Amino acid sequence: MASHEEHGALPAPRLSPAPRVLIVAAPFYRRIADDLIAGARAALEAAGATHELVEVPGALEIPTAIRLAARAGRFDGFVALGCVIRGETTHYETVCNDSSRGLTLLGLEGLCIGNGILTVENMAQAEVRADPARMNKGGGAAEAALHLIALARRFRPARIGEGVQIAQAAGGPDAEGLA
Numbered sequence: 001m002a003s004h005e006e007h008g009a010l011p012a013p014r015l016s017p018a019p020r021v022l023i024v025a026a027p028f029y030r031r032i033a034d035d036l037i038a039g040a041r042a043a044l045e046a047a048g049a050t051h052e053l054v055e056v057p058g059a060l061e062i063p064t065a066i067r068l069a070a071r072a073g074r075f076d077g078f079v080a081l082g083c084v085i086r087g088e089t090t091h092y093e094t095v096c097n098d099s100s101r102g103l104t105l106l107g108l109e110g111l112c113i114g115n116g117i118l119t120v121e122n123m124a125q126a127e128v129r130a131d132p133a134r135m136n137k138g139g140g141a142a143e144a145a146l147h148l149i150a151l152a153r154r155f156r157p158a159r160i161g162e163g164v165q166i167a168q169a170a171g172g173p174d175a176e177g178l179a
Helices: 030-046 059-072 091-108 123-130 137-155
Strands: 020-025 050-055 077-085 113-120
Touching: 020 030, 020 059, 020 137, 030 050, 030 077, 030 113, 030 123, 030 137, 059 077, 059 091, 059 113, 077 091, 077 123, 077 137, 091 113, 113 123, 113 137, 123 137
Parallel strands: 020 050, 020 077, 077 113
Antiparallel strands: none
């Protein structure tokens, strides 16, 4: 049963330079996927991010697609979108657990991923969660990716010349003993 407790949310960060984000969507339930994509696109555009969209057959393929795209080095972050609805077999648990595990492992490798793969009991739950005018889980996943990109930029290793003091030029007060 869903809680009626109010949930807090961080405001979406504005990043400079604008981040490049890949939306990876599984359109198995096309109407749900389209709503998730619309929510993600709106959130990314509101934050000034640029984005591309690729589609894969199902939720299990999303982590692999993200890993393949990450190797190209063109994206700062990723938004994973799809929907898994419980059926009569254990396939639901396999898809939910393995897609989530795959995304988590990629995140632990340092990829910035917002997980918007819905795992629901029925179509009515999916419709409410995907709808940009209601729960907007696509937009929430996009904002999560943006927050992770902001953290990655904040904690990235310093590059040579960034925040590193170089020894003074010859003749300066600390130049004695340098040859």
